[in-house]
Amino acid sequence: MELHHPERSEIELPAVLHALSDPQRLEIVRTLAESAAPCPCGSIELGVAKSTMTHHYRVLRESGVIRQERKGTMKLTELRRQDLEARFPGLLDAVLTSRTVHV
């Protein structure tokens, strides 16, 4: 079954901000941002139920934050950095940077 991904032009700011507004989804995004290659689904562990992770991945995918592709029995996940940067310049970097700032 093909996974649905919005086209770049269909990625909307409210949906992206909503996808990023959950601490666990933020953690997934930060982990993906630090990964040089697409991550096998299951390689990111947050200590939550598999169904919760599936939900988080779906919200991230359907908002256009991540892309997931099946490779054989694996599902590989990566950030849609270029698409996000084209649509919302600076947004992803601002979100990723924020964890390390303490005021």
Place this chain on the structure above:
Amino acid sequence: MELHHPERSEIELPAVLHALSDPQRLEIVRTLAESAAPCPCGSIELGVAKSTMTHHYRVLRESGVIRQERKGTMKLTELRRQDLEARFPGLLDAVLTSRTVHV
């Protein structure tokens, strides 16, 4: 009655992203960003019920995105630009810029 505002150090990224993830709240934030002075509550009209606007203002205030102060019978609203910039450098600008980008 005193309105509650989080301290700068208490402003959390997920709450801010959630507050910004609603199209009507984004519109309020964009209007405030274009205003040189604090806006009287009621001066921003989105064609929605007053109770909806009250809810939007509360979500924005409690997340730390806006500050509201009573002046006599008025309530004045402004963006907490400096606090947001200190906590999440570049985030607000990225969000405000995004509307004008079409790819």
